[in-house]
Amino acid sequence: MAASLYGPDEAQPALWVYLEHEEGVLERVSLELLSKSRALADAAGWRVAGLLLGHAVDPLVEQAFAWGADEVWVADHPLLEPFRVETHTAVAFQAILQGRPSVFLCGATPNGRDLAGRLAVRLRTGLTADCTDLRLDLEQGGVLIGEVTGFGGGIVALITMPRHRPQMATVRPGVFPLSSPQPGRTGVVIPLEVNLRPEELRTRVVERVVGRGVDLTQAPVLVVGGRGIHGRFDLLQELAALLGGEVGATRPPVDEGLIGRERQVGQTGVVCRPKVAIVCGASGAFQFVVGIQNAGTVIAVNTDPEAPIFEFADYGVVGDALQVIPALIEALRAERVAV
Amino acid sequence: MESFGISRDGHEWHFVVCMKVVPKPEEVRVDPETRRLDRAGARSEINPPDMNALEMALQLKDRFGGRVSIVSMGPPFFEPYLRVGLAMGADHIYLLSDRKFGGADTLATTYTLARGIQKLGPVDLVFCGEESSDGATGQVPPGLAEWLDFHQITLVTQVELDPLRRVVRGRRERPGGYEILEVPLPAVISVKTGCNEPRFMDYRLKPWAFAPERVTVWSAADLQVDEAFVGVAGSPTQVSGLAQAPSRERKRIRLEGSPEEVARLLAERLREIM
Ligand SMILES: Cc1cc2nc3c(=O)[nH]c(=O)nc-3n(C[C@H](O)[C@H](O)[C@H](O)COP(=O)(O)OP(=O)(O)OC[C@H]3O[C@@H](n4cnc5c(N)ncnc54)[C@H](O)[C@@H]3O)c2cc1C
Ligand SMILES: Nc1ncnc2c1ncn2[C@@H]1O[C@H](COP(=O)(O)O)[C@@H](O)[C@H]1O
Numbered sequence: 001m002a003a004s005l006y007g008p009d010e011a012q013p014a015l016w017v018y019l020e021h022e023e024g025v026l027e028r029v030s031l032e033l034l035s036k037s038r039a040l041a042d043a044a045g046w047r048v049a050g051l052l053l054g055h056a057v058d059p060l061v062e063q064a065f066a067w068g069a070d071e072v073w074v075a076d077h078p079l080l081e082p083f084r085v086e087t088h089t090a091v092a093f094q095a096i097l098q099g100r101p102s103v104f105l106c107g108a109t110p111n112g113r114d115l116a117g118r119l120a121v122r123l124r125t126g127l128t129a130d131c132t133d134l135r136l137d138l139e140q141g142g143v144l145i146g147e148v149t150g151f152g153g154g155i156v157a158l159i160t161m162p163r164h165r166p167q168m169a170t171v172r173p174g175v176f177p178l179s180s181p182q183p184g185r186t187g188v189v190i191p192l193e194v195n196l197r198p199e200e201l202r203t204r205v206v207e208r209v210v211g212r213g214v215d216l217t218q219a220p221v222l223v224v225g226g227r228g229i230h231g232r233f234d235l236l237q238e239l240a241a242l243l244g245g246e247v248g249a250t251r252p253p254v255d256e257g258l259i260g261r262e263r264q265v266g267q268t269g270v271v272c273r274p275k276v277a278i279v280c281g282a283s284g285a286f287q288f289v290v291g292i293q294n295a296g297t298v299i300a301v302n303t304d305p306e307a308p309i310f311e312f313a314d315y316g317v318v319g320d321a322l323q324v325i326p327a328l329i330e331a332l333r334a335e336r337v338a339v
Numbered sequence: 340m341e342s343f344g345i346s347r348d349g350h351e352w353h354f355v356v357c358m359k360v361v362p363k364p365e366e367v368r369v370d371p372e373t374r375r376l377d378r379a380g381a382r383s384e385i386n387p388p389d390m391n392a393l394e395m396a397l398q399l400k401d402r403f404g405g406r407v408s409i410v411s412m413g414p415p416f417f418e419p420y421l422r423v424g425l426a427m428g429a430d431h432i433y434l435l436s437d438r439k440f441g442g443a444d445t446l447a448t449t450y451t452l453a454r455g456i457q458k459l460g461p462v463d464l465v466f467c468g469e470e471s472s473d474g475a476t477g478q479v480p481p482g483l484a485e486w487l488d489f490h491q492i493t494l495v496t497q498v499e500l501d502p503l504r505r506v507v508r509g510r511r512e513r514p515g516g517y518e519i520l521e522v523p524l525p526a527v528i529s530v531k532t533g534c535n536e537p538r539f540m541d542y543r544l545k546p547w548a549f550a551p552e553r554v555t556v557w558s559a560a561d562l563q564v565d566e567a568f569v570g571v572a573g574s575p576t577q578v579s580g581l582a583q584a585p586s587r588e589r590k591r592i593r594l595e596g597s598p599e600e601v602a603r604l605l606a607e608r609l610r611e612i613m
Contacts, residue, residue, distance in 0.1 A: 002567040004575065082518075085481065085491060108476070110513050114493050117481030120446060126575030127445050129476045149584065156584045164575035170478075202490055206508065206519040213515030221613075243609070254533075255387070261533060262514065268472065276612055293586055297612050299605060314590040315608055317601045327602035335606055 004125040004164040006100050011165040013142060014047040015040060016101040018092065019064060019072075020083075020111060021052075022210060026060055028178070028218075029107030031067050033171060035179035037105065038068030040136050046102075049073055051095055053088050055081035061189060066181040073099060075192040084203045085114040087196055093122050095192050101166050103144050105134075108170035120168050126161035127168040132175055132271070132290070144169065149267055149290050174217025174271045213262055214246060221245025222274040224265055224292070227252040228281020228302065228321060233259050235325050236280065242332050245274065248291075250282045265291035280321035284309025301325070350502070352405025354396040355456055355465045357483070358389040358424060360417040361473045385420050388468030390537035392530040396466045397428045397538065399500060406430040408459060412440055412451050418554055425548035426540035433459065437559040442571035445475045445482055451569050452479070453486035454562040463524050464507060469494060469532045480529035490522035496534040500524075 015037040020027040030050075037048045049071040050064040055078050064072045075091045092115065096104060104119075106112035108130050120127035128146035137143040137160075144167040146159045161167050216222065221243040223236045233247060240247045248265040249258075265272060267287040273294035280301045282288060289312050292298060300313035301321045310316040317324055366381035396407045409424045411417055412435040421432050435455045443451060456465060465487070467480040477493070484491035492498075492509035496517075499508045508521045512531050540548075547553070559569060567573060594604045 001572055001575075002565070084520075089485075110494055110511070113477050114481045114491070117445070117478040118485045118491075120478070121449060121482045121485035124446070127475075127478055127482075128576055129445070129478050145579070147582070156582050157578045158580040158582055159576050160579040161575040161577070202523050204521040206521050208518040209516040210513075211515030215514075243613070257533065268470065268476070276609065290584075293584075297608075298589060299608070310591065310593075312586075312589055314592065315605065316591065316593050317605070318593065318595070319598060319601060323598040324601055324605075327598040328605050331599075331602040331606040332609070335610070 001163065002124060005097065005123050006165055008102075008141060008163065008165055010100055011102040012047075012100050013044070014049055014099065014101040015103040015105065016049045016051055016096070016099065016166070017069070018104070018106045018112065018115065019050045019052045019060065020107055020109060021054060021057065021060055024059065026063050027107060027109065029109060029112070029171070029173040031178055032173070032176040033105050033107065034064065034067040034069060036134060036171075036176040038179065040134065044136050044138055044142065046136075046142070047071060049099065049101065051092060053080045053091050063181075065185050065187045066183050068179065070187045071190055072187065073190045073192055075194050077194040077196060079196045079198060079201060080194070082205060082208060083111045084201075084205065085111070085118055086201065086203045088115050089118040089122065090196065091192065091194060092119055096123065096166060098192075102142050103136075104166040104168045106168075106170045108172040112170055116168055116170050123166065123168075125164040125166060125168055127170070128159045128161075129170050131169050131171050132156065134169060134171070143167070149286075172271055173215075174273060177273070216246050216248055216263065216265065216270045216272050219246035219272065220275050222248050222265070222272050222277045222292070222295070224248040224250065224277060224279045224282060225253060225259075226250040226280065226282025226288075228283075229253075230281075230322070231258045232322060235322070235329070239278070239325055239329055239332075242329060243276075245276075248272065250285075250288050267291065279309060279313070280325060282309055283307050284312055352399070352403050353459070353462045354399055354405065354407045355459065355462050356389070356393045356396045356407060356409050356424070356429065357452060357465065357467045357479070358393065358409050358411050358421060359386045359468075359471050359474065360384070360411070360413060360420045361386045361471060383416070383420060385423065386468055386471045388470060388530070388532040391532055391535055392466040392468045393424055393427060393429065394535045394537040395495075395498060395528070395530050396464070398535070399464070399498070400428065403500060403502065405463075408433060408462075410452060410455050410459070411435065412443070412448060412455065415556070422548045422553065423540055425553055426542070426544045427538055428541070432554045434554060434556045435562065436556050439559045439566065439570045442574060443569065444574035444576045445478045446575055447569050447573035448475070449479055449482035449486050450573060451562070451564065452483050454564050455557060456483075456487060458557065458562060461525075465489065465525070465527045467527065467529045469529055477529065480527055484527035487525075487527065489525050489527050491527040491529075492520045492522060493529040494531050495528050496531045498528060
């Protein structure tokens with residue numbers, strides 16, 4: 001078996017988190033990863049480090065400390081802004097060889113995936129994509145166990161890479177809860193040398209529009225439509241608006257173009273943790289259920305009394321969603337008037 | 340016909356599309372005994388996002404000429420599925436198939452695909468799907484680009500080629516926004532799922548598409564791979580165990596009655612929870 005550029009014996013007992021940021025704000029998924037890493041490191045006696053690449057990123061260092069980093073490795077250079085996989089891979093690669101972390105984590109975002117995919121190959125190491133949980137096995141000298149779904153109903157696979165370092169993994173936004181920040185908490189800043197030369201750079205950013213898309217991971221209420229609502233997302237939208245929530249969907253309506261892909265919930269969509277999920281006309285395939293299993297309360301409406309979704313629901317209604325949902329909208333409206 | 344693909348400077352465009360065959364999601368069953376995925380009974384299909392990748396490559400071929408090669412790493416049974424791509428307008432299939440390639444994770448898959456693409460000779464663009472429904476969720480395209488030492492633009496909905504400057508421009512979708520990136524050729528492009536309508540296959544092309552000589556199968560020996568980098572041997576990650584997913588206990592209470600009655604009960608529950 002081919003070896004990674006450094007092995008377990010040379011690795012430092014540290015978890016590194018790639019800190020993604022946009023317009024002077026750390027991405028929430030990076031804070032989620034810092035929160036999780038802090039908990040893992042505390043149990044293991046390890047260190048947590050943030051890797052911060054960009055330009056004029058000083059204000060973000062404090063945030064990283066507050067969310068649990070012991071160290072922040074900082075590369076500050078105009079060519080590191082905005083994100084380009086070319087520049088960030090080059091600098092991250094040098095930083096990793098310098099710091100030799102045992103674990104390196106990225107958000108499973110467009111940029112995080114691009115970076116992780118390139119880095120893993122450059123480092124000749126493994127990459128566990130889309131983990132739903134992470135653990136450290138200390139008896140084996142700090143082997144990272146990445147939990148991955150998709151191997152069967154209710155079954156998760158535990159993925160490890162015992163002989164390769166860093167142990168790389170990506171985690172989707174919303175999978176780990178945020179801890180509370182500790183303002184005033186400090187740590188060590190480690191500046192990184194940047195040897196990028198503009199004339200060697202090949203990626204040109206011609207145009208860039210930054211926006212905040214829908215973020216289903218933060219919705220307090222999620223109203224999900226499956227194939228069984230026959231495209232009536234307008235009804236679900238009305239209900240979601242009444243409850244201050246967002247609309248999500250299973251994969252079939254997304255594939256049919258009835259609703260945008262950014263609203264797909266599940267294994268290949270978004271993993272959510274709303275207080276309430278109202279699931280209408282979805283059978284309850286495990287690839288979908290993964291996306292709502294962290295919900296506080298699940299309500300399901302389905303015409304088929306045998307639909308598996310009822311196994312994953314607190315309240316199950318056997319009925320036609322196209323009748324139940326309008327009635328629920330009425331009932332909620334009436335209640336509002338009454339209050 | 341041949342001269343069609345040659346631009347004024349004599350360059351013949353070569354577009355590569357990486358395609359994979361996956362079990363149809365709705366037909367994958369969970370074995371009640373072992374609780375593992377039972378793929379045996381499931382029919383397969385081309386990974387749907389790869390159809391968007393193929394369509395994007397075919398549109399460039401329609402416009403600039405040249406040829407489209409399909410590259411796939413997988414077992415021999417992939418072959419008839421991939422031939423649909425030929426009937427849609429691709430020119431040739433290269434199937435990288437060897438028992439030694441089995442059990443590959445991202446590192447080994449990208450290495451093997453890269454060796455296959457290198458054996459094709461000069462290429463201009465390598466298209467991939469956004470993700471495979473049973474795979475590494477979008478980690479193959481950047482890994483492949485790294486092995487090939489190509490530039491990359493991922494999650495692209497539109498591409499433009501500038502033949503004179505030999506650059507490709509792509510619109511890359513990001514949550515709530517987009518960016519337009521330009522990189523030199525050759526490059527790897529991953530195509531945003533659903534960004535185009537894959538064309539139907541041309542039934543008149545079917546006999547041609549199913550002729551044996553349309554498919555070249557390359558083994559580990561043909562590719563002269565370093566065996567330490569392929570298959571299980573070349574995969575740093577391993578499945579070290581299976582566990583019960585930590586699922587929340589649900590109340591599983593049935594609410595019954597007319598739509599109005601259930602709606603009233605639901606409204607009550609919602610008021611308690613929120
Ligand atoms: C690798 C992989 C990844 C996947 N990722 C995802 C993912 O991220 N998200 C996802 O959702 N799927 C995913 N899938 C697909 C998944 O397996 C299911 O095919 C999908 O979730 C089914 O969607 P559905 O429940 O809407 O449709 P169906 O399974 O067709 O169910 C429709 C349901 O609606 C009910 N119904 C019909 N009419 C009504 C009515 N009027 N009122 C109420 N109920 C009605 C029916 O009884 C039925 O139960 C994935 C599959 C694979 C293999
Ligand atoms: N075995 C394979 N053969 C050919 N292409 C592949 C293979 N695995 C992945 N790909 C390509 O990489 C894309 C992303 O896959 P993944 O990274 O597995 O989600 C797919 O849409 C394909 O275009």
